[in-house]
Amino acid sequence: MHTAWEEAGWEQLGDGVARRRMPGWDETIGVIAGTTGVMIVDTGATLRDGADLRRAIRGVLGRGVTHVALTHPHFDHVLGTAAFAGVEVFGAAGLGELLRRGKDGLRHDAMRHGVGRDAAAEAADLLVAPHHHVHDQLTVELGDRQVLLANVGPGHTAHDLAVLVPGRGGSPEIVFCGDLVEESGEPQAGPDALPQRWPGALDRLLSLGGEDARYVPGHGAVVDAAFVRAQRDALAARFGVAPS
Numbered sequence: 001m002h003t004a005w006e007e008a009g010w011e012q013l014g015d016g017v018a019r020r021r022m023p024g025w026d027e028t029i030g031v032i033a034g035t036t037g038v039m040i041v042d043t044g045a046t047l048r049d050g051a052d053l054r055r056a057i058r059g060v061l062g063r064g065v066t067h068v069a070l071t072h073p074h075f076d077h078v079l080g081t082a083a084f085a086g087v088e089v090f091g092a093a094g095l096g097e098l099l100r101r102g103k104d105g106l107r108h109d110a111m112r113h114g115v116g117r118d119a120a121a122e123a124a125d126l127l128v129a130p131h132h133h134v135h136d137q138l139t140v141e142l143g144d145r146q147v148l149l150a151n152v153g154p155g156h157t158a159h160d161l162a163v164l165v166p167g168r169g170g171s172p173e174i175v176f177c178g179d180l181v182e183e184s185g186e187p188q189a190g191p192d193a194l195p196q197r198w199p200g201a202l203d204r205l206l207s208l209g210g211e212d213a214r215y216v217p218g219h220g221a222v223v224d225a226a227f228v229r230a231q232r233d234a235l236a237a238r239f240g241v242a243p244s
Contacts, residue, residue, distance in 0.1 A: 004060045011222075014171045016145070019216055020056075022049065025076040025113065026184055026219045030176045031057055031065075032165055034142025039067040041163050041176045042218075043080030045110060046119045047126065050080025067140060069149055070130060071178025071218065072157045073098050073192075075110040079123035090140070091130035092151045092159040099129045134161060150208050154194040155201030156180050156187065156218075164208055175209040176216045181228055183220025187235060195239040202232035 005011070005018040012018045016033040022044055030041030038061060043050045058064050065084050070091040071077055078099065081089060091099075099106070107124035111117055132138070138149045146166065153160025156179045163176040179188065180201055189195050209215060211225045235241070 008056055008060050010056075010060070013174050013214065013216070013222065014165065014167070015169065017165050017174055018060075019176075019222075020053070021219075022076075027076040028176070028216055028218055028220075029053055030163065030216060032142065032145070032147055032163075033061055034145040036143030037066040037141070038063060039069055039140065039142060039147055039163075040065045040084070041069045042071055042077040042178070043068060043084065045076040045079050045113075045115055045123075047080060047083050047123050048119065050083025053080065054083050067142070068128075069140075069147075069161060069163050069176075070095060071161050071163070071176065072153075073102070073106075073159055074157070074179065075106050075113070075115070075120075075123075077178070077218070079106065079110060079115075079120075079127065081128040082123065082126035084128075088132060089128055089130045090132045090134060090138070090149055090161070092153060092161040093133040093135045095159040095161075096129035096133060098159060099127055103127055148208075150204075152180070152204040152208065153197075153201050155198035156189070157192050158194060160201060162205055162208060164213075173209055173213040174216060175205065175213050177205060177218060177228075179218035180205060181215055181217040181223065181231060183217045183223050183227070185219065187231065189239075195235070196241055198239070199232050199236040199241045202228055202235070206232070 110120040
């Protein structure tokens with residue numbers, strides 16, 4: 001029997017935890033529901049994406065999103081944020097200032113990857129910067145569950161945030177990794193990556209989740225700790241980083 005999440009086109013990862021792989025850029029969107037709050041992890045590439053996600057989550061839960069966690073500052077993960085009016089937005093320390101001064105760059109990057117000119121301009125103009133800045137770790141209360149936000153970067157970017165959902169009822173912990181981990185292709189190291197520090201960020205990610213956690217990449221299928229460790233070793237070899 002399909003769950004309500006699965007019937008709505010999402011992949012259920014645990015009790016009150018689901019994710020969706022978006023069409024187009026295959027970015028992962030996560031949702032974590034507690035009794036008094038609902039967190040979305042990343043918001044899509046356009047305001048239309050954000051609005052569609054907002055409606056889909058309300059359709060399953062019967063209530064709206066209260067918190068947004070942004071894993072890193074790339075267009076396909078942040079440009080839908082303005083569709084979630086009035087929510088609390090969280091990001092790694094420094095992300096807010098980067099987004100405020102980098103709107104033109106985000107707009108151009110979105111267009112370069114196929115977002116329409118008007119959609120990219122609208123999303124960039126209305127872009128919401130984080131209200132809460134995570135320097136190390138921050139616990140967010142969603143009623144009957146706590147979610148841990150951890151600034152584990154830099155690596156894929158200078159502002160990489162992971163989201164840890166503690167397991168309950170014998171289920172494993174779930175870690176939303178952003179693009180620190182990618183399963184559907186080789187990790188992308190763009191001009192804003194810090195490749196020499198990326199393997200260390202994956203070490204911190206593994207320490208956060210542990211051996212039994214389920215790791216949710218920014219793109220691709222859910223993986224285990226062994227996959228993350230192998231990707232860490234491959235990145236270290238690719239960028240000439242000595243073992244820690």
